[in-house]
Amino acid sequence: MTELQGVIVGAIMALALGTYTFWPENAFASQREKTRLDYLLERKEQLYENLRDLNFEYRAGKYPEEDFLTQRALLEDETAQLMAEIEHLQQA
Amino acid sequence: MPKSMNMSTWMKAVQALLLAVAVCFWTGAASDSARFNDLGHRLMCTCGCAQLLGECNHVGCTESGRERNELSAAIASGATDQQILNSFAAKYGMTVLAAPPTRGFSLVAWVAPFAVFAAALLGTILLVRHWSLGRAEAAAQAATPEMNALREKIRRETEAGGEV
Amino acid sequence: MAAFGSFALLIALALAAYNLFAGAIALRLIATGQPARISPERLADTARRAGIAGFVAVTGAAFALVWSVFANDFSITYIMEHSNRALPAPYKFAALWSGQEGSLLLWAWLLGAYGFVLRLLHKTDVKLYAYAGTILAGVQVFFLAVVNFAAPPFSLLRGAIPDDGNGLNPLLQYPEMVIHPPMLYLGYVGFTIPFAFALGALMMRYPGEKWIKITRGWTMVTWLFLTMGIFLGMHWAYAVLGWGGYWGWDPVENASFMPWLTGTAFLHSVMMQERKGMMKSWNVWLIFSTFALSILGTLLTRGGLVSSVHAFAQSSIGNWFVTFLVIVLAVCIFTYVLQRSHLKSDQRLESLVSRESSFLFNNLVLLAACFVILWGTLFPILSEYVQGTKVTVGAPFYNRVAIPIGLFLLFLTGVGPLLPWRSTSLRAVRRNFVIPSIALWGTVIVCLAVGVRPWHDGSFDAGNFYALVAFGLSAGVFTAILSEYLRGANVIRKQTRRNLFSAMYLLIRRNTRRYGGYLIHIGVVIVVVGLAGSAFNRNSESELTLNSTMSIGPYTLQCVGFTQDSNLNYNSEYALLDVYQNGKKQFQMSPEKRVYLASQQPQTMVAIHSVLSWDLYVVYEGTNPDTGNPIIKAFLNPLVSWIWAGVIFIVLGTFVALTPSLAPATATVRLAVPQATPAEAAIRGGD
Numbered sequence: 023m024t025e026l027q028g029v030i031v032g033a034i035m036a037l038a039l040g041t042y043t044f045w046p047e048n049a050f051a052s053q054r055e056k057t058r059l060d061y062l063l064e065r066k067e068q069l070y071e072n073l074r075d076l077n078f079e080y081r082a083g084k085y086p087e088e089d090f091l092t093q094r095a096l097l098e099d100e101t102a103q104l105m106a107e108i109e110h111l112q113q114a
Numbered sequence: 115m116p117k118s119m120n121m122s123t124w125m126k127a128v129q130a131l132l133l134a135v136a137v138c139f140w141t142g143a144a145s146d147s148a149r150f151n152d153l154g155h156r157l158m159c160t161c162g163c164a165q166l167l168g169e170c171n172h173v174g175c176t177e178s179g180r181e182r183n184e185l186s187a188a189i190a191s192g193a194t195d196q197q198i199l200n201s202f203a204a205k206y207g208m209t210v211l212a213a214p215p216t217r218g219f220s221l222v223a224w225v226a227p228f229a230v231f232a233a234a235l236l237g238t239i240l241l242v243r244h245w246s247l248g249r250a251e252a253a254a255q256a257a258t259p260e261m262n263a264l265r266e267k268i269r270r271e272t273e274a275g276g277e278v
Numbered sequence: 279m280a281a282f283g284s285f286a287l288l289i290a291l292a293l294a295a296y297n298l299f300a301g302a303i304a305l306r307l308i309a310t311g312q313p314a315r316i317s318p319e320r321l322a323d324t325a326r327r328a329g330i331a332g333f334v335a336v337t338g339a340a341f342a343l344v345w346s347v348f349a350n351d352f353s354i355t356y357i358m359e360h361s362n363r364a365l366p367a368p369y370k371f372a373a374l375w376s377g378q379e380g381s382l383l384l385w386a387w388l389l390g391a392y393g394f395v396l397r398l399l400h401k402t403d404v405k406l407y408a409y410a411g412t413i414l415a416g417v418q419v420f421f422l423a424v425v426n427f428a429a430p431p432f433s434l435l436r437g438a439i440p441d442d443g444n445g446l447n448p449l450l451q452y453p454e455m456v457i458h459p460p461m462l463y464l465g466y467v468g469f470t471i472p473f474a475f476a477l478g479a480l481m482m483r484y485p486g487e488k489w490i491k492i493t494r495g496w497t498m499v500t501w502l503f504l505t506m507g508i509f510l511g512m513h514w515a516y517a518v519l520g521w522g523g524y525w526g527w528d529p530v531e532n533a534s535f536m537p538w539l540t541g542t543a544f545l546h547s548v549m550m551q552e553r554k555g556m557m558k559s560w561n562v563w564l565i566f567s568t569f570a571l572s573i574l575g576t577l578l579t580r581g582g583l584v585s586s587v588h589a590f591a592q593s594s595i596g597n598w599f600v601t602f603l604v605i606v607l608a609v610c611i612f613t614y615v616l617q618r619s620h621l622k623s624d625q626r627l628e629s630l631v632s633r634e635s636s637f638l639f640n641n642l643v644l645l646a647a648c649f650v651i652l653w654g655t656l657f658p659i660l661s662e663y664v665q666g667t668k669v670t671v672g673a674p675f676y677n678r679v680a681i682p683i684g685l686f687l688l689f690l691t692g693v694g695p696l697l698p699w700r701s702t703s704l705r706a707v708r709r710n711f712v713i714p715s716i717a718l719w720g721t722v723i724v725c726l727a728v729g730v731r732p733w734h735d736g737s738f739d740a741g742n743f744y745a746l747v748a749f750g751l752s753a754g755v756f757t758a759i760l761s762e763y764l765r766g767a768n769v770i771r772k773q774t775r776r777n778l779f780s781a782m783y784l785l786i787r788r789n790t791r792r793y794g795g796y797l798i799h800i801g802v803v804i805v806v807v808g809l810a811g812s813a814f815n816r817n818s819e820s821e822l823t824l825n826s827t828m829s830i831g832p833y834t835l836q837c838v839g840f841t842q843d844s845n846l847n848y849n850s851e852y853a854l855l856d857v858y859q860n861g862k863k864q865f866q867m868s869p870e871k872r873v874y875l876a877s878q879q880p881q882t883m884v885a886i887h888s889v890l891s892w893d894l895y896v897v898y899e900g901t902n903p904d905t906g907n908p909i910i911k912a913f914l915n916p917l918v919s920w921i922w923a924g925v926i927f928i929v930l931g932t933f934v935a936l937t938p939s940l941a942p943a944t945a946t947v948r949l950a951v952p953q954a955t956p957a958e959a960a961i962r963g964g965d
Contacts, residue, residue: 025281028279028280032281032282032285032338035289035334042331043296043328047323050322051400051404052319060485068487068553070271071553072553076698076700078766079699081769081772082769083709083765084702084710086703089706098268102261105268165521166672166673169526170521209668210670211669212673213674214661214671214675218665223653223661227653227683230646231650234646238638245626245627246627
């Protein structure tokens with residue numbers, strides 16, 4: 023490829039890439055703001071996972087019973103409050 | 115708290131072990147070939163290959179053969195390890211020593227890692243203690259029927275550990 | 279092709295710059311809600327598409343370079359210096375990364391490739407991806423500016439065009455060299471992605487910790503590439519450099535090891551943020567440092583700041599990297615200070631005895647190791663500045679300082695998995711430590727019995743002592759992890775009445791990250807056993823005449839011939855050695871020495887016979903100029919193959935961890951089954 027051919031191919035590529043970049047596309051994804059509800063639902067998922075894990079580890083013999091009950095109560099309370107808020111938001 | 119007592123004695127034991135390991139230095143080995151091997155791993159090849167003298171083997175190295183002969187001669191002459199290292203350092207400069215000497219400013223090179231490690235260990239222990247002081251007990255929660263129903267639902271959905 | 283390549287690089291730079299500025303303006307407009315003539319979201323989307331187009335342009339440039347190598351276009355300086363006509367095809371590819379300009383182009387291309395994937399996947403979370411993509415574009419602008427202006431790969435040779443090139447550095451003419459640098463670069467470059475997400479999440483004050491889940495895959499893939507890159511490099515050093523070892527604590531090795539250490543720390547501590555919202559600032563700084571360390575690594579090795587055996591490619595681009603590093607740190611600090619209120623986290627530990635606190639210590643140790651290596655690497659510069667004399671900080675320093683830290687880390691690898699999340703008491707987990715402790719002490723006793731003694735002729739042998747500790751700890755950690763699998767599988771076995779193997783399978787499927795992680799730990803244990811074997815390395819050197827023998831360990835080597843050979847690429851001399859064990863001939867080895875014609879550089883070709891218990895490693899040192907006989911150096915390196923075997927576990931474990939876990943059954947599914955007082959069932963143990 024000579025220098026001139028190289029420049030021509032480069033120019034064609036530049037044109038094609040520019041067209042792709044600036045093509046008046048209307049189907050672009052909008053940047054939706056994450057709502058409090060989204061956040062709470064994510065958080066709920068995580069707390070559920072933590073609770074399941076707590077149960078599992080208890081069964082695997084890593085907690086004395088009293089520790090397990092305290093931890094579970096703590097996590098359940100936290101989750102319950104979260105779910106109360108979720109329900110409140112979903113009704114609103 | 116007996117629990118944390120256990121923990122801190124355990125931690126002390128670990129620290130003591132580390133300290134014991136830290137202050138241990140290699141002592142001179144007995145035979146000449148062992149000494150040659152040992153010293154060869156405490157000196158650098160000066161040809162610029164950044165390899166230990168005992169390991170430099172790249173073909174056509176102009177320095178390592180001569181240095182090795184000097185080292186053998188020095189060992190045969192009955193000089194101590196320290197004398198040999200000093201004579202090499204005097205001849206080729208400090209960079210011939212594979213590790214910084216343990217005196218003067220170079221001692222800092224040795225002390226700093228252990229000092230930083232010890233400080234960070236102490237810091238972490240204090241941090242863990244500090245964070246775990248605010249150990250929350252199960253606070254009395256509102257026992258409204260709605261909350262109880264929610265708690266019941268949560269337990270139902272999580273207790274089986276995720277049946278598949 | 280050179281003109282096209284240069285042009286393509288310019289286009290790529292322009293597109294990356296557009297991506298950066300249009301993206302930043304769009305995000306600013308969206309954040310402030312200012313009215314604008316063009317919809318900011320539309321602007322952000324053109325920025326994203328510019329990123330995709332930029333990748334196409336860099337690919338064009340990389341293609342042009344590869345094309346020119348294959349076309350033997352020696353009018354391009356880079357190709358004249360790094361290739362020649364006789365070079366075999368795979369190594370022509372390797373020429374792309376054997377020099378400075380080529381490596382930087384590869385770096386820019388890999389960055390573009392990561393960015394391409396990122397920008398295609400943007401619908402996962404449009405806003406977060408827009409931030410990450412814009413930050414990534416910033417990094418791309420830097421690398422593309424470097425390849426355009428500071429280290430152009432397509433610059434043309436002045437004067438007459440030579441008929442043939444200088445050829446590839448012979449050290450690099452080895453199969454692993456074709457994949458080691460790209461792997462390492464994929465690792466280095468890949469950390470840009472979690473970095474971009476972390477910085478982006480901080481800039482936009484991303485609510486929650488979901489971004490960690492989004493970047494987890496990226497971080498693990500990157501970590502895997504870096505790990506494989508490091509180990510391939512070790513294997514290359516072992517098989518090619520011919521000094522019998524695999525790790526020399528060379529500044530370049532250190533440079534790749536430091537981001538690995540902080541990246542590993544990040545992978546662990548980020549779990550605390552994901553689960554409990556803890557350690558947010560710490561994690562942000564871990565990933566910032568990991569990225570900064572991978573830039574620093576490039577600066578150290580490419581900028582010629584420290585001397586190294588890897589000095590394949592040095593030049594004055596150091597200043598560019600220093601400037602970039604300063605900008606990166608400034609942006610990180612500025613963003614952190616501005617948004618630190620967003621990182622307020624719930625720093626609460628329920629107990630000293632918990633997975634969380636073990637992670638804290640894990641992070642401490644990994645960072646201490648990173649500090650030691652950084653300190654050792656930079657101390658020569660510091661020493662020269664303070665006392666006026668340069669000193670060498672070589673292997674003896676690191677062996678004494680880093681090994682104890684490494685062993686402590688190994689110890690934590692065993693303890694951590696035995697502790698549950700949140701809280702427990704030592705009393706509760708004490709019995710879980712019984713079997714690992716027995717394994718540990720049992721191994722120590724066995725080792726002492728077979729002669730691994732820290733005392734040797736009345737003097738202390740540190741190497742043996744460390745090896746003893748490493749073997750003991752490895753056995754303990756291995757048992758601890760194994761018992762962890764069994765305990766988990768047992769719970770499932772009780773729940774589902776499966777046999778142990780299918781329970782084990784289900785266990786791993788349900789929590790791929792945890793149990794894949796444990797598999798990685800097993801790999802690490804196996805690697806440590808292999809590393810500890812080096813305390814018992816032996817070697818012997820001998821000048822061999824025809825039919826004379828030398829012995830090492832259980833082997834006797836008999837020289838049955840030495841001869842010379844040559845081809846277009848190199849001349850070689852080699853010896854043929856019959857290897858006897860217990861009086862019987864077992865196999866033949868032929869260590870070799872080559873002199874490459876194009877570069878006139880000599881190179882040893884090591885012969886290695888590897889079995890599980892040791893490697894017989896034979897080097898053709900040269901010929902005695904007086905007698906013309908070959909000088910052979912033989913090494914017996916115990917347990918080396920364990921290192922490479924351990925890596926297989928690490929890779930396997932990472933793949934397991936990357937597989938999505940089975941989702942737990944939803945409430946509705948389980949509600950179909952009548953439930954008998956679930957609370958009681960859980961307390962009884964759930965069976």
